[in-house]
Amino acid sequence: MTHSSCYTDGTWTAQTKYTPAMGYEWFRDRKRVVSWSKWIWNEHVLPKHQFVGWLYAHGAIRTKDKLLSYGLEIDDSCFLCNQAAESSDHLWCDCIYSRQVVQGLSQRLKIVFPVTEVINWCTQLTGTVMQKGVHLGLVWGMVYHIWQQRNKSRMEGILMRPEKIVSQIIEEVKARIRGRDFKMITKMDLDWLQSKELYVLET
Structure with a gap:
């Protein structure tokens, strides 16, 4: 033709x-292109973290406030801290347990993590493409593990110590970094990764 x-x-x-x-x-x-897609479908974010991040961005995670809005009669207290009503804002911003995870990540890596809504935090990221990707890998790992702990607390009555969650998140991101082609990574980024102890050069 x-x-x-x-x-x-x-x-x-x-x-x-x-x-x-x-x-x-x-x-x-x-379909309409959404601004948050590049922050979730990023090569530094693990697929299981991406899925929960996608639900989070859509406001589709079924926290207790949503279940109540469906007409269910349930106790609305947070499974993690039992000190306030459970909502998305509470779970990832205000919950004492979640704040301990965020503070642990900040102390270990000397990186400021969100204590506000995660998507808004992503819009303010600075640094190289590599550095932004690592930040995203860490923050969506945090979102995933907090939701996982919430569900374990609900189903099994188990709640892992925040410092152990911090270590899990960091190890997952380090494993993701090790899978990268380091010929494509600049010396600036390598120095940055080493300064955060996220990558150790092999001798």
């Missing part, structure tokens, strides 16, 4: 050559 049309920005325009890519672009579901 030598003469065809092309679908661009919602309209058909004259086109001299047709390609399968043009047809795909027309048939595919054209």
